[in-house]
Amino acid sequence: MILQAIGLMSGTSLDGLDICFAKFEKQESWSFEILKAETIPYPKNWEEKLRNSIQLSAEDLLELNSEYGFYLGELVNDFIKKNQLQNIDLIASHGHTVFHQPQKKFTLQIGDGRAIKLTTHLPVIYDFRTQDVLMGGNGAPLVPIGDEILFSQYDACLNLGGFSNISLKIKDQRIAFDIAPVNIVLNKLVQKFNKNFDDNGDLAKTGNINEELLSKLNSLDFYQQSHPKSLGIEWCNENIFPLFENIETLDILATFTEHASQQIANVINEYQLKNILFTGGGTYNTFLIDKIKAKTSAKIIIPNKDIIDYKEALIFAFMGILRWNNDINVLASATGSYADHSSGIMA
Structure with missing residues (x-):
């Protein structure tokens, strides 16, 4: 057929x-x-x-x-x-x-x-x-059916889009869930600099991590919930953006990139994944990718551009x-x- x-x-x-x-x-x-x-x-x-x-x-x-x-x-x-x-x-x-x-x-x-x-x-x-x-x-997430049938050679498939999500197989059962917001937050922040996205994470690199903000982000209830779970813009509007008041935008970018990398690495390490296919626009954010690599020993596989951009x-x-x-x-x-x-x- x-x-x-x-x-x-x-x-x-x-x-x-x-x-x-x-x-x-x-x-x-x-x-x-x-x-x-x-x-x-x-x-x-x-x-x-x-x-x-x-x-x-x-x-x-x-x-x-x-x-x-x-x-x-x-x-x-x-x-x-x-x-x-x-x-x-x-x-x-x-x-x-x-x-x-x-x-x-x-x-x-x-x-x-x-x-x-x-x-x-x-x-x-x-x-x-x-x-x-x-x-x-x-x-x-819905794409796990494709991960299961078309991309089964990887331990997990992780998409870095507006939100990061992952699908992986445990005991012959595929599970999947949203990990954390990524581009939906970063892209909104860089609009202040007349940009649509933070190319290679270059803006985030120039900011300083705000430890108090990082702690608040990492303490959000969502990260303690078990799967299945998913995120939406409404959740960000209620839980994420209000935390940014009175903080320099470059520092928010640096801190949120660190936060996303920590949450993603936590999941990779929790499930002891060995090789992971990364796709989605956030894959081009080399600053974010490098931060994730530094926090895990898993092999991060970045495929050709067509799969990065069009897998979903x-x-x-x-x-x-x-x-x-x-x-x-x-x-x-x-x-x-x-x-x-x-x-x-x-x-």
Whole structure:
């Protein structure tokens, strides 16, 4: 069986839309090949719309859900035309997260899949998280199914995106959880310097670690909780950003980078991991990576650029393929729901 799919991923760090066109083949096991992939930066107006979406009224949010769906469809059409793509079986869209409160039984990723279908005239699978939340799960992380099937040669897969998350196998069961915020905090801080991200961690390097702030960050309840567990922007707004008052921004950057490295290394050491695949935009933050390496003896594997940048979009394409076949694409051991299941709405 050979199927080709486009995966769409918009992360919390708002650096753009990741589009990945990949071929998946199943013989005795699944294999994949990334055929074309691209990150399309959001124009300023879209970045602001998505960033402010959490503040919208219900009516305005419904309007944005449709508008963003049509916009995604247009971006996909441009991507298809530019790369002269053919034989596309389906599109799998993560959408853009506005709310994520699984403890209250809801999560919302906007970008109506029906609008994408109407624009592209291709089958679309979307809303991968809600079913899991309704089943008592965190609705996150979802990529462990891809780690389990496509990247099983590693002890663990660790993504450094808006939030850092990890998936690993213990006693034949794959577990996964969010570790700590990363780029969702760092990227917001560097906006004061008219930057979108801290290139190589160069700004953080110039700051001093504030021990009092570091202690407060490391003492947050989340880090004492057992898995499965996940984070959202609401948690950062309530627990992280208020701690930064009256501290120099460069010192916050230095301190938060140290904090993230400590929390990530703690998890690596706790599970005695030997080799870990690192992906996501934070992988380019060499200051952060060096700090993690200094705190653990594990081998940190940084793959080629396509895997670093597009692993999540690739896995959402794969989740779409699994849903298309009605195969399991969400692991209860990772999300905490009451059963493995096949999730995603088919448009």
